[in-house]
Amino acid sequence: MALDPDRIDAAFYADLRRHWSEEEIVELGAFIGFNIGYHTFFGTLKFYPMFAPDGRLVSQEESARIYGAAPASLSRGQGTGDKGKGAGS
Amino acid sequence: MSFVQPLAPNEITDPELQALIRRCEALGVPDALFPRVLARAPDHAKALLAALLHSHAEGGVDHGLKEIIRVRLARTAGDPYFAGLRSARARGAGLDETMIEAGAGKFEEDARFTDAAKWALRYAREMYLNPEKVDEAFYAEGKRHYTEAQIMELGAFIAFHYGMQSFTRALGLGNKR
Numbered sequence: 001m002a003l004d005p006d007r008i009d010a011a012f013y014a015d016l017r018r019h020w021s022e023e024e025i026v027e028l029g030a031f032i033g034f035n036i037g038y039h040t041f042f043g044t045l046k047f048y049p050m051f052a053p054d055g056r057l058v059s060q061e062e063s064a065r066i067y068g069a070a071p072a073s074l075s076r077g078q079g080t081g082d083k084g085k086g087a088g089s
Numbered sequence: 090m091s092f093v094q095p096l097a098p099n100e101i102t103d104p105e106l107q108a109l110i111r112r113c114e115a116l117g118v119p120d121a122l123f124p125r126v127l128a129r130a131p132d133h134a135k136a137l138l139a140a141l142l143h144s145h146a147e148g149g150v151d152h153g154l155k156e157i158i159r160v161r162l163a164r165t166a167g168d169p170y171f172a173g174l175r176s177a178r179a180r181g182a183g184l185d186e187t188m189i190e191a192g193a194g195k196f197e198e199d200a201r202f203t204d205a206a207k208w209a210l211r212y213a214r215e216m217y218l219n220p221e222k223v224d225e226a227f228y229a230e231g232k233r234h235y236t237e238a239q240i241m242e243l244g245a246f247i248a249f250h251y252g253m254q255s256f257t258r259a260l261g262l263g264n265k266r
Contacts (some may be wrong), residue, residue: 001259008259013092022093026130029256030137031091037252040216041244044223083160 001029002036092261095125104132109138116146117177123170123257134235140144141253144246146178149245154182154206157192158213158243164193165217167256170263182192213247 001008016025048063058066098121101107110124119141127134145155156179159237163172176184191199196210215222231240257263 001255005255005258008092009261010092013199023130026093026127027133029259030127030130030133033252033254033256034137034249036255037248037250038219038245041248044216044228044244053105067263074184082120 002030090261090264092259093129094104097130098125099179101125101128101131103135106131106135106138111143112142113138115177116142118145118156118174119171119257120174122262123253123260125229126150126262127259131197136252140249141166144242144249145176148242149236150209150242150244150246152176153179153182154209155205155243155246157189158181158209158247160189161210162213162217162247162251163254165214166251166258168254168258168263170257170260171250171254173263204205208234209243212243216244216247217251 013025020028024045048060048067050057050063052058052066094112101110106124106128110121113119113124119138124134124138127137145159146152155229156176160172160175175189188201191201192210196202198205202210210265212223212227212231215227228240235243
């Protein structure tokens with residue numbers, strides 16, 4: 001859905017129906033769509049985890065020092081194992 | 090067409106969901122088709138439709154501007170369903186196809202858009218085409234035009250509608266084949 005939406009065709013849905021009910025397919029699709037939209041938005045906000053690895057509540061500045069300069073969500077395809085054409089492409 | 094068949098109106102018996110679908114039909118975005126597909130997962134349908142309506146038609150950012158942004162996003166997502174729908178409320182307030190086309194085109198050179206509207210349109214354009222451009226400097230410029238609440242409203246609106254447009258594209262809604 002995010003990387004190659006043209007591949008989601010009638011045959012794809014037929015395969016889905018071997019594993020999932022219609023209700024579950026709709027639930028999955030909505031969930032995936034929601035995440036496609038929001039993760040990119042969250043990435044632009046450059047916010048960081050509220051908690052350090054040891055469980056302490058930390059400021060955004062301290063969290064940035066702990067977790068790095070750029071949130072992973074701004075890196076296209078990172079961590080998915082996909083080649084990643086990127087959002088909107 | 091839809092790869093997942095919509096429920097028939099008489100198969101949707103939940104009064105809350107029925108009321109939400111009537112609100113969708115009155116606004117025109119979405120029309121009844123997407124809600125009737127979503128109705129196969131009724132609890133999700135209620136939450137998503139309420140949020141879709143709220144993000145588009147309520148809040149502190151002009152509804153007409155959101156409508157222009159929404160159509161632009163649907164074209165970016167390659168979604169003919171949402172791209173073909175129009176808000177009756179925005180149309181009633183005077184929004185016409187000329188402005189919608191202008192918002193989907195070279196809006197930065199168009200004197201009919203304010204600097205604030207141009208920033209919002211850039212926000213929608215860059216979010217999914219060049220998200221790395223939506224950086225600290227970009228938000229600093231946005232804060233010259235909008236409150237933080239309005240920026241969050243716009244960002245959430247853009248993210249939510251783009252996400253649902255990605256879903257309706259995958260459902261095949263709006264395809265003529």
